Amino acid sequence: MNGVRCRTLAHVIINLSVVVGTVCGSGIVAVALPPDPANCTVSMPFLSAGTTVSVCVVPSGFGRPLTSAFRYGSPCLTSEMVNATIQVTWRDGTGMPVAPPVEACNVWIEPLSGALPACLSSFPGCKGGGTRADGLSVNSISTFTRAPWSGGHSLSTGDMCQVYYWDGTAKRAIGPPLAILFNSPDINGDNIVNLTDTVAFSRGVTSGVYGYSWDFWADCQVNLSDVAIYVQNLYMACP
Ligand SMILES: [Ca+2]
Ligand SMILES: [Ca+2]
Numbered sequence: 555m556n557g558v559r560c561r562t563l564a565h566v567i568i569n570l571s572v573v574v575g576t577v578c579g580s581g582i583v584a585v586a587l588p589p590d591p592a593n594c595t596v597s598m599p600f601l602s603a604g605t606t607v608s609v610c611v612v613p614s615g616f617g618r619p620l621t622s623a624f625r626y627g628s629p630c631l632t633s634e635m636v637n638a639t640i641q642v643t644w645r646d647g648t649g650m651p652v653a654p655p656v657e658a659c660n661v662w663i664e665p666l667s668g669a670l671p672a673c674l675s676s677f678p679g680c681k682g683g684g685t686r687a688d689g690l691s692v693n694s695i696s697t698f699t700r701a702p703w704s705g706g707h708s709l710s711t712g713d714m715c716q717v718y719y720w721d722g723t724a725k726r727a728i729g730p731p732l733a734i735l736f737n738s739p740d741i742n743g744d745n746i747v748n749l750t751d752t753v754a755f756s757r758g759v760t761s762g763v764y765g766y767s768w769d770f771w772a773d774c775q776v777n778l779s780d781v782a783i784y785v786q787n788l789y790m791a792c793p
Contacts, residue, residue, distance in 0.1 A: 587646035588646065589655045594642060594645055595643045595645070597641050597729075598638055601638055606734075607733065607735070608769070609623045609701075610738060611670070611702045612705070612740065613705050613791050615701055616701065617738065618701055621637050622637070623636055623638040624636070624771070624772035626735060626774075631775060641697055641698075644694045651694030656719055658688060658690075659681070659687075660720040662681065662685045663698060663702070664715070664718060665735075667708060670705075670743075671705050671744070673792035676703060682718075682720075685703075703792060704738065705742075705747070707743070710765070711766075715731060737768070737772075739751060739783065742754060747784075747787050747788050748789060758776070759780070
């Protein structure tokens with residue numbers, strides 16, 4: 555080719571990403587592009603559009619997995635389990651799928667209100683702490699299925715859940731906010747369920763006013779089902 559011997563040094567397709575390095579002489583002329591947040595997509599593929607879900611989280615990680623969330627809101631006063639798995643598809647600026655740019659623990663979910671304390675000290679080096687993505691990614695997709703290690707709660711109305719990742723220098727939001735609410739027996743969000751939460755829970759239950767913060771079995775009413783979940787998780791803390 556014009557007297558210059560070019561050869562493809564590597565054309566490597568690694569399941570999730572496409573990395574092409576072409577060497578002509580001594581110069582690498584093409585490498586994989588980084589993900590472009592504007593092109594990455596976030597979805598809940600097993601959920602009907604317009605569905606809001608509620609997930610009861612526990613600092614120990616023994617809360618509800620996203621695969622078994624409660625449908626929440628109208629019609630309420632019933633309990634129905636739905637699969638709220640979150641999938642993040644990573645794409646570069648050209649729209650091509652690429653491998654996840656960071657470890658799963660640096661991809662995480664968080665209410666827009668910010669109130670989902672995520673056992674950060676239990677996951678050193680992870681920006682996402684206990685609300686991280688699953689450990690394994692498939693091709694260009696990161697997935698959230700398990701129960702977060704967390705306490706605290708979303709706002710009862712108007713709150714949404716956002717996916718973030720750490721790009722090495724800054725926290726980046728990707729995709730649209732998702733209709734996922736969180737609550738926890740760790741009501742005050744200090745990552746342990748103890749007497750402080752018992753006092754708050756007792757006051758809430760006996761107030762006669764509905765509160766999402768203690769509707770752990772999310773059916774828009776607070777009753778023995780919620781009490782049972784609270785008692786089961788008393789003294790649970792981060793791992
Ligand atoms: Ca607490
Ligand atoms: Ca309930």
